[in-house]
Amino acid sequence: MLGLRDYLQIYTGIEIIKWDNQEGIVAMDSQDLPDILAYCLEMKPRPIWLTHVVNDERQLGNDFCLYLILHFPDKDFTLTLVAKGIKDEFPSLSLILPALNWSEREAQDLFGLRAVGHPDPRTLVLHPGWPKNFHPLRKDYKTGKEYKSFKRGPLVFPEMHGEGIFQVPVGPIHAGIIEPGHFRFYVIGEPVLHLEAQLFYTHKGIEKLLEGKSLEEGLLIIERVCGVCAVSHGLAYCEAIEKLANIELPRQVLLWRTILAELERVYNHIGDIGNMCAGVGFALGNANGSQSKENLQRLNLEFFGHRFLRGMVVPGGIKSVPGPKDSQEILNRLMELANDFEDWIPLLLEHDGFRQRAVTTGVLKTESAIDLGVTGPAARASGVAYDWRELHSHLLYPELMVKSVVEHNGDVWARLMVRVKETRESFRFLETLLRKGMQEAGRSSYIMNTFSNKLIPWQGAWGCVESPRGTDVIWLMLDDKGKIYRCRIRSASYANWPAVPLTVPGNIVPDFPLINKSFELCYSCCDR
The missing domain is CATH 1.10.645.10 (Cytochrome-c3 Hydrogenase, chain B)
Known part of the structure; x- marks a missing residue:
């Protein structure tokens, strides 16, 4: 297997912004991210995902940007993959790294960017009822008006059918003092067949x-x-x-x-x-x-x-x-x-x-x-x-x-x-x-x-x-x-x-x- 830096330089348009013993920062086209991430995840030991960041940098001339940070534990080396110039969509990485499922869905909700190929494109942070053009982490978002037009809609859960299958809803309001979260159990008697968890009820911004x-x-x-x-x-x-x-x-x-x-x-x-x-x-x-x-x-x-x-x-x-x-x-x-x-x-x-x-x-x-x-x-x-x-x-x-x-x-x-x-x-x-x-x-x-x-x-x-x-x-x-x-x-x-x-x-x-x-x-x- 090629060394990581040598592999990255195969791609045209790659810019190595920083590379030393502790940290690397590499800019690329968002379309190259899936192949590069897949290559990184084949390395032994496997790198650890730290965070996935979407940032509105339109006023800086970079459109929307995506930052994916990986840590390679054997070398104590951290790599930041940067994709700039994203306008309205980016390729989903969730099928390669399932850990990114939530953060990509969150990018769709809060930035209005579509994760192309995402296996579960349902809304995550914004429950049904928010207007379609409500994307509060865009820099041009203006507060206040969207709350007046919010009309709560029903949550969407998978359907399960069969003799003896029941749904047991728990929450979002609980008997104790914990914060809101909804858990929906699909059961036959007491044994659980499936559980859906729905969070993100409180919008603190x-x-x-x-x-x-x-x-x-x-x-x-x-x-x-x-x-x-x-x-x-x-x-x-x-x-x-x-x-x-x-x-x-x-x-x-x-x-x-x-x-x-x-x-x-x-x-x-x-x-x-x-x-x-x-x-x-x-x-x-x-x-x-x-x-x-x-x-x-x-x-x-x-x-x-x-x-x-x-x-x-x-x-x-x-x-x-x-x-x-x-x-x-x-x-x-x-x-x-x-x-x-x-x-x-x-x-x-x-x-x-x-x-x-x-x-x-x-x-x-x-x-x-x-x-x-x-x-x-x-x-x-x-x-x-x-x-x-x-x-x-x-x-x-x-x-x-x-x-x-x-x-x-x-x-x-x-x-x-x-x-x-x-x-x-x-x-x-x-x-x-x-x-x-x-x-x-x-x-x-x-x-x-x-x-x-x-x-x-x-x-x-x-x-x-x-x-x-x-x-x-x-x-x-x-x-x-x-x-x-x-x-x-x-x-x-x-x-x-x-x-x-x-x-x-x-x-x-x-x-x-x-x-x-x-x-x-x-x-x-x-x-x-």
Whole structure:
């Protein structure tokens, strides 16, 4: 097989914009994308899809542009394929890489571009009832009028016919406090034949809202995309800004950013473990998980000012660094919580009733996880050794020598065990990092660096962070005034949701709450 760069140069019209040991950026005609992507996916190991971005660059003379970002894990090399000059359609890549199904349908809804050859061209973000000319991410879109002409239409679902087949609709309004999402089960008795999931009920307009905002204003919005991934989204956003400013961060900033990321991971994992117990009515396990998560979030509030750690990460640095005394107290409290975790986690792992509900339930096959670009614990539980902390050298993770925690059965139990093992690892990482922080003593602040005059306009940059649910990716382009021109948010939940319906057939309807909680995905991350 030809080397990747040699292969790309076979095509006429290819422009290699950048190519070094870490990153390549290649511009091409959109019609060449299918062949080039197919070639990339034949390489071993197979590259990982990070994000797919559509951008309206008509005012720059580029028409609409498509950016597809792939990461080659063996070389820690990231390739951005750029297709410019798209006017009203582009060739669909979903049959080559099924992970792009949603993002191409979203491009049809929000930009009015047709994905030619897409296997499922139904609307995704815009439910039936929106006017046909409503494409809010176009730069010439004017707000307000379309809402007055919206008339809700019926959702379209596949038809299934046969003796004894029933449809069981669940949601979008649920008994708990979760956000809206509709699940339609096709069943014979209790066994599920098929599941359709319909999300995108809440239109927050986050990506549109970000346009024209300053970097500071953008951070406030990004941190609120998802409550429990505030640090991960904020880190990815700041990383993209820092690339555009071409700045290097002090070691102390890298150390404390790593600590914050692991604090976010550990409270989420423990909370998710408790929520899985709630999915089978195991009250004691749920209570222990909830109490442990609460204690971790109170620690966040006491030492960092916010239960969800908002406001700590800023472009160019972090808000503040705890001194040695506070660092020692944080360490002491974390070790108490780690010991407490080891006291109650055997109640779950040795509980026959819980194990029987979880083992062989909700299996996600390895092939499906790879094809759909599944990430985080869900991917690692299906045998995919994909942890951004291991694959990409960033923050202080190389010093921690992170290794992907992998299980191979792909069921609810495997997803539980990945979280249990990663929680233990996170406690160990936090102990190591806090001791390093105390050795490098001193309290200081790194409020936003004044680098606005250094920011590169009209150039895309990405940031990527391993959140508790998987990789969160932010793609960012600024205008010549340092304002946000386009910000694309691809959360781990956005990548993982399409896989959930594949894990339900063959199980019974009462298993769905447990299967769903084993993924523990966010609705808010998907709302546009």
